[in-house]
Structure formats: structure tokens, C-alpha cells
Amino acid sequence: MSKAFWPASRASIILLPSGAQGQNLFDFAKSWVEAGLLGPAIWVLPESIVNEDGSPPKVMATVLGISSDRSVIEIEVDLFEQIAREALKVIRLIKLRSARPSQEFDKEQDAIVKIIEKYLGWSVPAHDKRLSDRDAVLDYQPINLICAPTEFNVTVQENWSRMGYGTTIIAAPEDRTSPWSSDAFVRDDAKFDGFTLMHLATVSGIWNGLPVGTLELFERERSGMTQVWLSRVFFSGVFTDGLARRIAAGFVEDLADPSYELLDAPEGTVFIDPVYEDAYVDVMVDASFLLDEGALEYRRPELPGDPNKTRLGIFQQLALYFVFTGRRLARLPYWSFMWVKRLVASGLQSRLQGKAGSKEVGQGLEERQDFYDSAVLASYAQVEAERVRAEEALKIPVKLAQVKSTHTLWQSLREMVFGSLDGGSDLSWAGFQPLDGDRRPIFANVGPVVPLIQTKWEPELPLPTDLAKSGLDGRDSEVAIAQSLKLYLASKEERNLALVSLIESAQAEANELEASIEGQRAELSSNQGFKLSESGEEILLNLTEANALYKTAKLESGEEAFNLPDAIRSYKAGLKALKEKQKEVEDLQAESQQGEEALVSQQLNLQSLSTWLESTERTYLNKLSVAMKNRLDQVKNDLDSMSLALQNLELPEKGALIRLRKKFHKSLLIGLAVALGAAVLYQLGYTQFELANNPDWPLPATVWLIAATAFIFAILGLSADYYRSWSQFDRTVALKLTDMQRVVEGHKKAQVEENRLSILYTQTLEWLEIIASALKKPWSVRESWKQSSLRALDLEKLPFAMRVAQAQADEEAPVYVLRNAAAASLARRGWRAKSFEMLVAEVAKLSGKTNSFKVESLDRDLPHASNGARRIMKEFIESPAVAREGCRKATETNHRKAPGRSDDDSQTKSLTSRHGSLESNSS
Numbered sequence: 001m002s003k004a005f006w007p008a009s010r011a012s013i014i015l016l017p018s019g020a021q022g023q024n025l026f027d028f029a030k031s032w033v034e035a036g037l038l039g040p041a042i043w044v045l046p047e048s049i050v051n052e053d054g055s056p057p058k059v060m061a062t063v064l065g066i067s068s069d070r071s072v073i074e075i076e077v078d079l080f081e082q083i084a085r086e087a088l089k090v091i092r093l094i095k096l097r098s099a100r101p102s103q104e105f106d107k108e109q110d111a112i113v114k115i116i117e118k119y120l121g122w123s124v125p126a127h128d129k130r131l132s133d134r135d136a137v138l139d140y141q142p143i144n145l146i147c148a149p150t151e152f153n154v155t156v157q158e159n160w161s162r163m164g165y166g167t168t169i170i171a172a173p174e175d176r177t178s179p180w181s182s183d184a185f186v187r188d189d190a191k192f193d194g195f196t197l198m199h200l201a202t203v204s205g206i207w208n209g210l211p212v213g214t215l216e217l218f219e220r221e222r223s224g225m226t227q228v229w230l231s232r233v234f235f236s237g238v239f240t241d242g243l244a245r246r247i248a249a250g251f252v253e254d255l256a257d258p259s260y261e262l263l264d265a266p267e268g269t270v271f272i273d274p275v276y277e278d279a280y281v282d283v284m285v286d287a288s289f290l291l292d293e294g295a296l297e298y299r300r301p302e303l304p305g306d307p308n309k310t311r312l313g314i315f316q317q318l319a320l321y322f323v324f325t326g327r328r329l330a331r332l333p334y335w336s337f338m339w340v341k342r343l344v345a346s347g348l349q350s351r352l353q354g355k356a357g358s359k360e361v362g363q364g365l366e367e368r369q370d371f372y373d374s375a376v377l378a379s380y381a382q383v384e385a386e387r388v389r390a391e392e393a394l395k396i397p398v399k400l401a402q403v404k405s406t407h408t409l410w411q412s413l414r415e416m417v418f419g420s421l422d423g424g425s426d427l428s429w430a431g432f433q434p435l436d437g438d439r440r441p442i443f444a445n446v447g448p449v450v451p452l453i454q455t456k457w458e459p460e461l462p463l464p465t466d467l468a469k470s471g472l473d474g475r476d477s478e479v480a481i482a483q484s485l486k487l488y489l490a491s492k493e494e495r496n497l498a499l500v501s502l503i504e505s506a507q508a509e510a511n512e513l514e515a516s517i518e519g520q521r522a523e524l525s526s527n528q529g530f531k532l533s534e535s536g537e538e539i540l541l542n543l544t545e546a547n548a549l550y551k552t553a554k555l556e557s558g559e560e561a562f563n564l565p566d567a568i569r570s571y572k573a574g575l576k577a578l579k580e581k582q583k584e585v586e587d588l589q590a591e592s593q594q595g596e597e598a599l600v601s602q603q604l605n606l607q608s609l610s611t612w613l614e615s616t617e618r619t620y621l622n623k624l625s626v627a628m629k630n631r632l633d634q635v636k637n638d639l640d641s642m643s644l645a646l647q648n649l650e651l652p653e654k655g656a657l658i659r660l661r662k663k664f665h666k667s668l669l670i671g672l673a674v675a676l677g678a679a680v681l682y683q684l685g686y687t688q689f690e691l692a693n694n695p696d697w698p699l700p701a702t703v704w705l706i707a708a709t710a711f712i713f714a715i716l717g718l719s720a721d722y723y724r725s726w727s728q729f730d731r732t733v734a735l736k737l738t739d740m741q742r743v744v745e746g747h748k749k750a751q752v753e754e755n756r757l758s759i760l761y762t763q764t765l766e767w768l769e770i771i772a773s774a775l776k777k778p779w780s781v782r783e784s785w786k787q788s789s790l791r792a793l794d795l796e797k798l799p800f801a802m803r804v805a806q807a808q809a810d811e812e813a814p815v816y817v818l819r820n821a822a823a824a825s826l827a828r829r830g831w832r833a834k835s836f837e838m839l840v841a842e843v844a845k846l847s848g849k850t851n852s853f854k855v856e857s858l859d860r861d862l863p864h865a866s867n868g869a870r871r872i873m874k875e876f877i878e879s880p881a882v883a884r885e886g887c888r889k890a891t892e893t894n895h896r897k898a899p900g901r902s903d904d905d906s907q908t909k910s911l912t913s914r915h916g917s918l919e920s921n922s923s
Contacts, residue, residue, distance in 0.1 A: 007039055007211035010090040011083060012204035013061070015116065017098050018046040018108040025098065026062075028193045031794065033064045034072045038201055039208045040065060042079060046108045049116065056080065056119050057112075080123055092141045092213055093120055093166070094204045098196045099148040117142060117165055141215050142166025145203050147196040148173060150185040167215065168228040171199040175799045178234060184800050195799040202233045235802040255827060258446040258776045266829045269423035270439040277448045278618060280432070280441070284420060285623045287430035291416070292409035296760060298631040300638070301749035303742045306735060324726075325719040328664065335665060407859040409760075410767055414859070415833075417620075417771055421446060424830025440829070449620045450772040460608050461601040464488060478609060485606045492599045499592040506588060510581040517574045524571060527562045540568060621768055628761040635754045642747045645739070660729070664722040671714035679707040763861075766870060770858070773877050774836045843876040 016022035022045050032038045042061045050058040059079035067073045083091060095113055124140040143166050150173040173186040175195060186195055200206075205213030214231065254260045265271045272280055289297040312320070349361040419425030420432065423440040432441050443449065463481070524530060528549060530538040541549070546564040553561035617623075682703045798804065837855055844853035849872070857869040 005040060006086060006088065008090075009086070009088050010092070010205060010211050010213075010216075011086075011088050012041045012092040012094060012206050012213070013044060013079065013083075013120070014041055014200065014204060015044045015046070015093070015095045015109070015113065017096060021098060022046065025096075025193055025196060028197055028797065030064060030072045030074075032197065032201075034066065036066075036208055038064075039206045039211065041204060041206045042077070042082065044079065044116075046112055049112050051112065051115055057115055059116065080119075083123070088138065090139045090141065090213075090216065091120075091124060092143060092204055092215075093117065094143045094145055094200065095166075096196070096200055097144065097146045098192075099146065099152060141213070143203055143213075143215065144168040145171070145200060147171040147192075147199055148186075149188045149192060150174065169199075169203055169214065169231045170228065171195070172230050172232040174232070175801055177800050177803055179232070186799075190797050191799050194797045194802065198235055198799060198802055199231055199233050202235075203231065233801060235804075237802075237804055252826070256777065258450070261444040262827055265439075265442065265444075266423060266827050266831065268439060268829045269442045270435050271444045272441045274444075277443065280420070280443070281448050281618065281620045281623060283431035284416065284620050285627050287416065287427075288413065288624055289627070290430075291412040292406055295406070295409045296628065296757070296764065298634055298757060299753055301746040301753070303746045306738060309731075321720070321723055324723050325716070328661075328719060328722070329715070332665070332668070335661075339665075407856070407862065410859040410861070411856075413764070413767065414771060414836075414855075417449060417768070417775075418830075418833040418836065420620075421449060421775070422830050422832040424833045446775045448618070450768075450775055451619050451621065459605045461605060463605065464598070464602070482606065482609050485602055485609065489599060489602055489606065492595055492602070496592060496595045496599065499588055499595065503585060503588045503592060506581060506585045510578060510585055513574060513578040513581055517571065517578055520567065520571045520574060524564075524567055527564055527567070529564055529568060529571075540571070543568060621772060624768070625765060628757070628764070632754070632757060632761065635750055635757065638750050639747060639754065642743045642750065645743055660722055660725050664718055667718045668715060671711055671718065675707040675711040675714070679704050763870075766874070767858075770870060770873050770877060771836070774839055775832065839877065840873070843873055846876050847872050 016025055026043055026045065029038060029043065040063060042063055044059060044061045048060045048062075050060075052058060061077055061079045061082070063075045063077055063082075065073050065075070093116070095109075095117075097109070121140070121142075125138055146168065148171075152173070175184045175186050175191070176182060186192065203214045205211050205216065214229075255262075261271075345361045349357070353359050353361060415425040416427060416430060419427045419440075419442075421443055423442045426440065428434060435441050463485075524540070525538075529541055529546070531541055531545070533539050541564070543565055546568050550561060550564045553564075679700075683700045795804070840853070840855050840858070847853065853869065853872065857867060858873060861867050861869040
């Protein structure tokens with residue numbers, strides 16, 4: 001038994017009469033406990049005592065208390081075990097004798113009084129006579145209480161002595177509202193139980209809020225042990241009927257409604273104007289990606305740029321150029337020899353082998369590279385190898401060990417969400433700048449943060465079969481359903497319009513058939529195509545009868561008669577066609593009706609879904625989800641573009657350097673031929689035409705010198721073009737190698753970001769869902785907490801000595817005063833964050849993780865090192881026990897501070913035993 005359960009460490013043991021009288025008093029006492037009149041006591045019925053030979057008696061008693069739903073709970077306890085569990089200061093044993101004419105003496109009670117008294121006296125430490133009563137460690141008070149109606153006379157006086165040892169208190173047999181009022185007398189009627197219980201509560205000190213009995217209240221009675229005293233009790237009180245509790249519970253229930261808006265913002269805060277709510281939500285979304293140094297933001301890979309060009313001086317460049325040209329010219333004899341050799345090999349191949357020959361002339365004459373080409377092609381080979389490795393690298397997944405976050409992100413996210421609703425955190429850094437001085441802006445309700453309606457849309461009517469499952473999760477599923485519904489409705493409207501046209505056309509055809517059949521019927525009727533049945537109805541002739549009439553008419557007239565059989569056949573065919581056409585019209589009309597019904601039902605679904613989507617798309621939860629999805633799409637686009645870039649990467653052709661060299665050699669050959677040809681022709685012309693004597697013509701030596709100079713300049717020009725093209729090819733190879741390295745590195749970084757953000761975003765939404773559950777249902781209020789505590793109290797059974805008045809809540813002004821007091825004490829800055837901490841504490845208690853489970857545990861549940869806290873929170877947060885306990889704490893915190901609180905609204909404390917638990921009221 002907990003130390004705080006017994007008020008002032010004083011316990012009363014009440015021995016009731018036996019039989020129906022004791023049971024009636026016990027049941028009546030339960031109604032008083034439920035009404036908040038009586039505090040805890042140990043109630044003993046004589047039938048529950050077992051006297052065992054050779055051992056102390058087994059006394060099973062009952063403790064009454066109030067449960068969390070304001071109903072009475074009975075817990076069976078062992079008397080001697082329970083009083084031994086707690087260090088008590090006072091133990092009272094009240095032996096109640098409620099005498100009536102129908103039961104003057106209680107033999108069963110008499111038989112056990114002395115047994116209980118003896119063993120209870122043994123269980124109490126002996127009183128040291130050297131100490132005063134005030135200094136005694138434990139005060140044991142055996143009391144005999146006698147209650148009897150007026151003019152009840154005991155026939156055998158010595159039977160009263162059977163009540164046992166202790167002070168005897170006789171309840172004065174009078175029933176009046178005050179000592180100066182007239183007496184209504186105590187009668188053996190319904191009020192007698194109330195009269196008895198009133199005196200019992202006074203003597204035993206179990207009035208709620210007054211844990212003092214008669215012997216402690218008056219020193220004279222206490223010092224007169226073993227004497228007989230007359231007791232007169234008058235009770236006056238005002239029942240608030242749990243008014244403060246009920247108003248507090250009602251306010252707390254309103255406050256738990258996510259759509260509820262306080263009349264006044266908590267002190268130090270100001271409500272955001274609805275016009276600006278969307279702007280503040282957008283600010284929150286942007287601020288979310290700044291938390292924890294931008295942990296939620298997509299960190300786009302910073303890729304390396306193009307390799308820097310080698311910086312050269314003028315003379316260094318000229319030197320490299322001339323070295324390049326010299327080496328190329330030095331290799332000319334070799335390449336000339338190889339060229340001649342290939343020509344000879346080619347000629348031999350053509351003459352001696354041909355295309356179909358078994359041999360190939362010119363082995364080892366494949367194209368060879370010079371020093372410079374080999375250096376460039378070595379880089380080219382590296383490019384090809386890197387491309388293969390790059391394609392393989394794109395397929396390797398990133399290790400999860402590279403994905404990490406810190407608890408700062410989750411703590412900051414939680415503080416930002418709650419701070420935007422209760423002002424408990426300064427969010428000026430996130431764009432929530434103080435207004436009207438230093439008042440923090442907050443939303444009036446949770447609607448701008450989380451959807452006020454259900455987290456998943458439920459259709460008003462069944463969806464079409466092909467739309468029931470969209471294959472998507474979350475809000476995307478509802479968006480896909482909305483799009484499909486729009487297409488479905490459009491097709492239905494188009495089909496319905498087509499059906500209207502088909503019905504009109506089919507009905508017109510049916511009308512034409514019906515008119516044609518009516519004409520055929522008239523014609524048949526005029527040509528005896530019908531006969532009368534036995535009932536007098538016209539029926540169509542059968543074909544046999546029609547053939548007989550047709551032949552007879554033909555013989556009689558001698559001419560071609562009316563072909564009655566064919567007419568009957570045509571009439572029957574027309575009837576069949578009419579029925580088919582009418583059936584077609586009916587089917588089309590039924591389909592049109594079904595289409596109209598489906599159209600109306602799915603229009604209702606679309607309207608409901610559109611309302612749902614509109615209410616969710618403006619919330620912080622949805623906008624953040626969309627923003628995170630956009631960032632993941634951006635990552636995927638970057639990955640796809642990098643993979644595509646690698647696939648589309650074009651390498652320079654391998655034969656480009658060979659073509660450059662051949663072009664250079666060919667150009668040199670042409671230049672040499674032109675220079676030599678010009679010089680030789682001039683030489684021949686100079687000799688042939690004897691131009692030596694003509695001073696206007698230069699000498700042949702001069703022409704040869706000019707030709708040689710022109711060839712040298714041609715060599716320099718051609719080699720410059722060759723050197724430039726070769727350098728550009730070298731640069732292209734280097735850029736391609738860098739491009740592949742850039743793709744591989746960027747792809748790897750983007751993969752890291754994709755994995756990191758995917759895990760972070762998933763856990764962010766889980767975290768926000770937990771917070772959303774706490775915001776939308778921080779607690780639940782029991783109906784009993786809002787009901788009257790006097791519902792079980794029978795006022796007709798109360799004696800006149802109990803003057804009871806009841807506080808009323810009819811006037812609105814006092815109720816609003818109490819509600820305003822409740823709002824001031826509970827709806828303070830930071831109250832939502834505090835209520836979340838209460839929920840976490842209750843989840844910890846319910847899950848058995850009291851010491852290790854806190855709000856910080858949820859913050860430290862990281863993707864790469866999960867401690868399971870959020871899984872536990874999600875499992876228990878919807879538990880009714882958690883919600884009710886959170887509400888009880890909030891209500892207690894609230895109504896304890898409310899003005900006008902009375903004793904029946906006092907703090908609830910708990911008693912737990914192996915039999916169960918209960919709550920009792922203690923002041």
C-alpha cells in the first residue's frame with residue numbers, strides 16, 4: 001500500500017453488522033464513496049472472517065476507492081497484511097452495532113468481535129505508559145458505535161457488553177437540522193442507514209477531506225477511554241459535484257480537438273491571421289531544409305572541372321614545336337621506306353595471291369606509331385579502360401554506412417512544429433518574427449500543420465473495381481484515384497450521351513415496327529386471320545388453319561386470294577422483331593440508369609476526394625512531403641542524366657593520328673614536287689632559251705634557292721597544322737577521360753545523396769506522423785469525468801441532520817470564469833510540447849521502459865543506429881490507456897489551479913495491491 005494513500009497516516013477498520021443489514025450499509029457506503037463524501041477505509045463483514053484453530057483468524061476486508069472513470073472499485077485485502085504494510089500513526093477499530101426492532105442483537109457479530117479485537121491488539125505495538133498519547137508511536141482506538149431508532153429499548157441490557165473493549169459512543173437518536181430545531185426522530189425507515197453512516201463517518205474520521213475522528217477531535221473523549229459517550233452529529237456542506245473537474249475535463253476535451261481555437265492566444269503569443277497561414281507554412285517548409293546544417297537538403301555533387309592547360313612561354317612553345325617538327329622530319333626516310341615496302345607488298349599480293357589467295361604478303365607492315373602518337377594513344381587506352389570501369393561503378397550500390405544523421409535534426413524539427421502551435425520555441429530564425437513587440441506568432445489550431453481529417457481518404461460510396469487499387473502509397477494514391485475518377489466520369493458522361501442517342505433511335509425503330517404490326521393486324525382481322533377462343537378472346541390462327549382458309553378461298557374465287565399464311569408469318573416475325581427492339585430499348589435504358597447512378601455516386605466520391613486533397617495539400621506535412629519528393633526526383637534525374645552522358649560519350653577515332661601523319665607526309669610530298677618541278681622547269685627553260693644574257697631573268701641558282709626557301713616555309717606551315725591538330729586530339733582525349741571521371745564521381749555522390757535522403761525522408765515522415773498523432777489526439781476524456789458525481793447518491797436516504805446544498809452551473813458567466821481559469825493554467829506557451837512529453841512518459845510506463853524512454857530517445861533514433869524508440873511510440877501512442885492517463889494529468893494540472901476547487905475535486909492518488917488498483921480522493 002502506498003505511503004500517500006491513507007490521509008494523515010490514519011486508517012479506520014469498520015466491522016459491519018452481519019447479514020442483510022451489514023450488506024445494505026456497505027452498499028450505501030459505496031454510493032457515498034462514489035459521490036466523493038467518504039475517504040478510504042477498511043470495511044469488514046462478519047461473514048468474511050475465518051477463525052482457524054491454532055492460528056490467527058483470516059480476516060478478508062474490502063477497501064473502497066474511485067477508479068479513473070469515477071466509478072467505485074472494491075479491492076479485497078488481508079486485514080493484518082495491509083495494516084502491516086504502512087507506517088500508520090492512528091488505527092481505529094469501529095465495531096458498529098446498528099440495532100433495529102427486527103434485529104436487536106447480532107449474535108454472529110458478537111461471536112467475532114472479541115477475536116478480532118484480541119488479535120488486532122496483539123498486532124499493535126504495546127503502548128509505553130511513560131509516554132503521553134501525543135508521543136505515542138501508534139495510537140490504537142477500539143470504538144463501539146451504537147445506532148438505534150428513537151424509543152428503541154433493549155430488553156436484555158447485559159447484551160450491550162458484548163460489543164467488546166474500548167470507548168462506546170451512542171448516536172443520539174434524533175434527526176434535526178440543528179440543535180435548536182425540532183426533532184423529526186430517528187425511525188426504522190430508509191433514512192436510518194443514512195443516519196447510521198453519518199455517525200460512522202464522523203467517529204471513524206473518513207469524511208473526505210477531514211481525516212480526524214471523534215476521539216482525536218475532542219480531547220475529553222480521547223482521554224475517557226472505556227467510557228460511554230453520547231454523540232450528536234450535524235453535517236452541513238455544499239456539493240460542487242465535481243464542478244471544477246467537469247469544467248476542466250470539458251475544456252481539456254475541447255483543447256484536444258485539433259480544430260478547436262482558443263478565444264485568446266496564450267500569454268506571449270499571437271494568432272497568425274488566416275490570410276498569412278499559407279505563407280507561414282511555406283516558411284516552415286523552407287526552414288525544415290535548413291535544420292542541422294541542411295541535413296534534409298539535396299547536396300548536389302560538386303563535379304571537377306576541365307583539366308587546366310599547361311602554361312608555356314613563347315620560346316618554350318617554339319622549342320617544343322621545332323622539336324616536334326624535327327622528329328617528324330627525321331622519321332621521313334623511315335616512313336618513305338615503309339611506304340615503298342607496302343607498295344611492293346601490295347603489288348605482290350595483287351599479282352601473286354589476289355583477294356582469294358591463301359597467303360597475305362606484307363606481314364609486320366601494320367601501321368606503327370611514333371613517339372608522340374604513342375603517348376597520346378596511351379591516354380586513349382586509359383580512356384577506354386576507364387569507361388568500362390565507370391559503367392561497372394554505376395551499378396555498385398552505396399553502402400548504408402555512408403548514410404548518417406544527428407539527433408539535432410529531429411529535435412529541431414519537433415521544436416519547430418510545436419513552436420509554431422504553442423510558441424514554446426523561438427522560431428524567429430525560421431521566419432516567425434515576433435509581432436506586437438515580443439509576442440511569438442502561432443497558428444490558431446493544428447490545421448495548417450497536419451490535416452484535420454482522417455489520414456487516409458475513405459470513399460463515400462464503393463469505387464469502381466478498376467479504381468479500387470491505385471498501386472501507390474500515401475497521398476499519391478489519392479491523387480492517382482482523383483485523376484482516374486475524372487477520366488472515369490468523362491467516359492461515363494460520353495457513354496451516357498451516346499446512350500441517349502441510341503435509346504432515341506431504338507425507340508423510333510420500335511415505334512415504326514409497332515405501327516407496321518398494327519396495320520398487319522388490321523389486315524389480318526379483315527381477312528379472318530383471328531378466331532375467338534373459348535373465353536371469347538381473339539387469337540391468331542395457326543398456319544394449318546390459315547392454309548385451309550387460303551385454299552378454300554382460292555377454290556371459291558378461282559383467282560389468287562389473300563395469302564393468309566404469309567401474312568401470319570410476317571405478323572409473327574414483326575412481333576418478334578418488336579419484342580427484340582423493345583428489349584434493346586429496355587437494356588439501353590437500364591444501362592443509362594446504371595450509368596447515371598454510377599455518375600452521381602462517383603461525382604460524390606470525387607467531390608469528397610477533392611475536399612480531402614484540398615484540406616491536405618495546404619498543410620505543412622503535405623507541403624514538406626512534396627518538397628522532399630521533388631528533391632528525390634531531382635536526384636534521380638541527375639543520376640539518369642549521368643548514366644545517359646556516359647552512354648552517349650563518344651571517343652575520338654583511333655585512326656585520327658595516322659590520318660594526320662599521312663596528310664602531313666602527302667602535303668610535304670606535294671610541296672616538294674611543286675618546288676622541284678618549278679625549279680627544274682625554270683632550269684630547262686633557262687638553258688633552252690639562252691636567257692643568260694638577259695639580265696631580266698634571274699639565275700637558276702637563285703630560282704633553286706627560292707624553291708628551297710618556299711619548301712622550307714611549306715614544311716613549317718604544314719608541320720604547324722599537324723602540331724595543332726595533334727595537340728587538339730591530345731586535349732580531346734584528356735577531356736574525355738575527365739568527363740568519365742566526373743560522371744563516376746558525380747554518380748557515386750548522387751547515389752550517396754539518394755540513399756541518405758530516402759532514409760532521412762522516410763524517417764522524417766514517420767517522425768511527423770507521430771507528432772501529428774499527438775497533435776490530433778493528445779489525450780482522450782472519459783465520459784464519466786464530465787458527469788455528475790452525485791448520480792449514485794440517493795438524497796431521499798439522507799437524514800435531516802445532513803444539510804446538503806449543490807453548486808449549480810446554470811449561469812454562463814461563472815462557467816466562463818472557470819473555463820478562462822482553465823485556459824490560463826493549461827493553454828500556456830509550450831503546452832503542446834509539454835503534453836507530448838506526458839504522452840511519451842505514459843508510453844514509457846506502459847511499455848516498461850520508464851528509465852530509458854524519453855523524448856530525447858525519439859530524437860536519438862537515427863537511421864544508421866536505431867534504438868527502436870519510434871517503433872515503440874507508434875505502437876503505443878494510439879493506446880486508450882495512454883490517452884486517458886495524459887488527459888488525467890492535464891485535467892489535474894488544470895483544475896487544481898482553478899478557483900473555487902473543493903475537496904471532492906482534490907488530487908487523485910493511487911493504491912495498488914495484488915488484487916488490482918483503485919484511486920481515492922485525498923485533500
